Amino acid sequence: MKGLKIIVAVKQVPGTDEVRTDPKTNSLIRQGVPGILNPEDRNAVEAALCLKEKHGAAVTALTMGPPEAGDVLEEVFAMGVDKGILLTDMAFAGSDTLITAFILSRAIIKSGRFDLILCGRHAIDGETAQVGPQIAGFMDLPQVTYAEEIVLEKGFITVRRDLEDCQEWVKVKLPAVVTVTSRINRPRYPSLYNVQTACDGSLLTTWGAEDLKVPASMLGLDASPTVIKKIFEPDHKKRGEIIPGDEKEMAASLIEKLKGVNVI
Amino acid sequence: MDFDFTKQQKLARKIARNFAEKELEPFAQERDEKAEFPVEAVKKIAELGFMGITIPKEYGGCGLDTVTYVLIVEELARYCASTAIIVAVHNSVAAYPVYLLGTEAQKKKYLFDLASGKKLGAFALTEANAGSDPASIRTTAELKGENHVLNGVKTFITSGGTSDIVIVMASTDRSKRGRGITAFIVEKGIKGFTVGKKENKIGIRASDTCELIFENCVVPSENILGKPGGGLFAALKALSYGRIGVAAQALGVARCAMEECIKYSRERKQFGKQISDFQAIQWMIADMATEIEAARLLTLKAAGIKDEDRPFSAEDSMAKLYASEVAMRAATKAVQIHGGYGCMKDYKVERCFRDAKVIEIYEGTSEIQRLIIARSLLK
Ligand SMILES: Cc1cc2nc3c(=O)[nH]c(=O)nc-3n(C[C@H](O)[C@H](O)[C@H](O)COP(=O)(O)OP(=O)(O)OC[C@H]3O[C@@H](n4cnc5c(N)ncnc54)[C@H](O)[C@@H]3O)c2cc1C
Numbered sequence: 320m321k322g323l324k325i326i327v328a329v330k331q332v333p334g335t336d337e338v339r340t341d342p343k344t345n346s347l348i349r350q351g352v353p354g355i356l357n358p359e360d361r362n363a364v365e366a367a368l369c370l371k372e373k374h375g376a377a378v379t380a381l382t383m384g385p386p387e388a389g390d391v392l393e394e395v396f397a398m399g400v401d402k403g404i405l406l407t408d409m410a411f412a413g414s415d416t417l418i419t420a421f422i423l424s425r426a427i428i429k430s431g432r433f434d435l436i437l438c439g440r441h442a443i444d445g446e447t448a449q450v451g452p453q454i455a456g457f458m459d460l461p462q463v464t465y466a467e468e469i470v471l472e473k474g475f476i477t478v479r480r481d482l483e484d485c486q487e488w489v490k491v492k493l494p495a496v497v498t499v500t501s502r503i504n505r506p507r508y509p510s511l512y513n514v515q516t517a518c519d520g521s522l523l524t525t526w527g528a529e530d531l532k533v534p535a536s537m538l539g540l541d542a543s544p545t546v547i548k549k550i551f552e553p554d555h556k557k558r559g560e561i562i563p564g565d566e567k568e569m570a571a572s573l574i575e576k577l578k579g580v581n582v583i
Numbered sequence: 584m585d586f587d588f589t590k591q592q593k594l595a596r597k598i599a600r601n602f603a604e605k606e607l608e609p610f611a612q613e614r615d616e617k618a619e620f621p622v623e624a625v626k627k628i629a630e631l632g633f634m635g636i637t638i639p640k641e642y643g644g645c646g647l648d649t650v651t652y653v654l655i656v657e658e659l660a661r662y663c664a665s666t667a668i669i670v671a672v673h674n675s676v677a678a679y680p681v682y683l684l685g686t687e688a689q690k691k692k693y694l695f696d697l698a699s700g701k702k703l704g705a706f707a708l709t710e711a712n713a714g715s716d717p718a719s720i721r722t723t724a725e726l727k728g729e730n731h732v733l734n735g736v737k738t739f740i741t742s743g744g745t746s747d748i749v750i751v752m753a754s755t756d757r758s759k760r761g762r763g764i765t766a767f768i769v770e771k772g773i774k775g776f777t778v779g780k781k782e783n784k785i786g787i788r789a790s791d792t793c794e795l796i797f798e799n800c801v802v803p804s805e806n807i808l809g810k811p812g813g814g815l816f817a818a819l820k821a822l823s824y825g826r827i828g829v830a831a832q833a834l835g836v837a838r839c840a841m842e843e844c845i846k847y848s849r850e851r852k853q854f855g856k857q858i859s860d861f862q863a864i865q866w867m868i869a870d871m872a873t874e875i876e877a878a879r880l881l882t883l884k885a886a887g888i889k890d891e892d893r894p895f896s897a898e899d900s901m902a903k904l905y906a907s908e909v910a911m912r913a914a915t916k917a918v919q920i921h922g923g924y925g926c927m928k929d930y931k932v933e934r935c936f937r938d939a940k941v942i943e944i945y946e947g948t949s950e951i952q953r954l955i956i957a958r959s960l961l962k
Contacts (some may be wrong), residue, residue: 354773390594393594394597394598397594397598414751422777422954423827508598508601508602508627508631509594509598509601509631510598510630510631510632511595511599511632511633511636511645511647511655512631512632512640514591514592514594514595514598514632514645514647514651515645515646515647517591517594518589518590518591518594547875
């Protein structure tokens, strides 16, 4: 296909497993934790670059975050992404997944024609896996989640999804939204050859709320319907419990226990 | 004075760190033990531009600055000091002199392949009887028609066995000693050029250090790099850049030693406490951190001077001297902090200790660096 245009949504996430949470504000403490490119977004970028190499395409990366989030765009430029859009504005701060997806879809529309939107399955900070599907929802596009292989052919893509008990091949018409898992590919390393152009600003566009023509009342924390009831660090010290008895007794007691914690 | 790095420098450092963590660290110990050259890693690293870091883009390099080069070499050395020296030697004493002194034709023929990493470079000055005193080399290059005929043996040549292109110093006029030395670009595989013994070393073991033998080896005279008789000048230019890379390598080794100690001292318990609770251990770590920071500033300053194309007043030697000795001190303390475990090959500090010793010796011993520094002050 000629003139294929791919958008990849990427996110900067805290780069450590030792992220702590603030029990007062119910949010992650990000200070002092270096930001990294969300791992599965790297797979999404790689998937886009593979399609580019095979079929020819223009790949644009899109990210929303504080100005420092531009770092992840520089990194994907060094991988070979052609252009990037950084969505940054105080008005965006505190947006939940729904509002984030709304902002991203507005930006995608503003960026012009596109054929395929790729996202990582989920981000390692929030772990919701919602933004990809929500973008599809806002834009009224078909979506395929958890892609492990993408094949492109004349206006369609065929996507393999590995489910627990079967393999599914889904064929959808473009434009479409696809979220990928880490098993789809092995992302390439960014190249030193691209470092200069990646950082000179020539590939980057920055947009704020005004550029997207959305009123501040529809953005950020206040507009977000998600309410976080409580955020806490899991207690890793909890040990397993050994249920005594013969097989029947063990099964019965296990069922009672699971009922007791509302699992079944 | 700006102590912050540019966006480019930070991105390049991140690229090097990610690569080294994933592709070098997991195999570094095994390669050290087997003295095995990192063939695959060097191939991958070359594709990513690491073999022509400061060579301009028009010659197939990345066009980055020397400060970036320092950051990259430190990251590589943090995870594998052997790979770091392969990269540093290639960039600084093989590709760089061709860029600096090569004719346009030589650049076309050799620099592209070097900078893009298609070919690996080496630098051959040292001989059995000429180490610290390079002017006394005995390898000769005799003019015969349009060629020079090389005879002699070079020792301890980094990437000697694995390289494709070697910058060889040979005497075209022994009566002139230093002023009679000429640099040649010599390709592997030509008649009369063979690789001799591969050394079995204390450290930096994954980098091959070999003897190179020239027996009536005919090299076209158009392969003279720089001027006839200008070989020592070329070598000193190259080695000056080389020292900055070796200093950066030392930083990486020192940092590895320190970071391993921070981790280990929090895990290891004696007398019912983490050993990091003992002031004796804390002070050793504090000294390591302080010295590493000082060595890094010195190295970055030398790199900065080079980037601005200002003359050194021995800052390159100071960086190499100080950083290599910091690495040795840090590695010695690191083994001490690890106790008996530090003597075992299962722990990285054991390798740091052996690697650091080599760094104090090659590209000019500590004594020779002190001599250069003193000379710059007392001249
Ligand atoms: C792993 C490794 C890789 C190497 N790679 C290369 C390479 O790629 N290319 C290359 O050309 N060479 C290479 N070398 C050689 C290296 O540069 C020399 O070993 C080094 O310069 C010292 O020379 P030498 O070994 O002959 O020691 P010597 O010069 O014999 O020195 C012996 C001792 O005497 C001291 N000494 C010598 N002269 C003086 C003086 N005037 N004042 C005070 N003290 C002095 C020295 O500091 C040292 O302590 C490598 C060496 C090693 C170990």
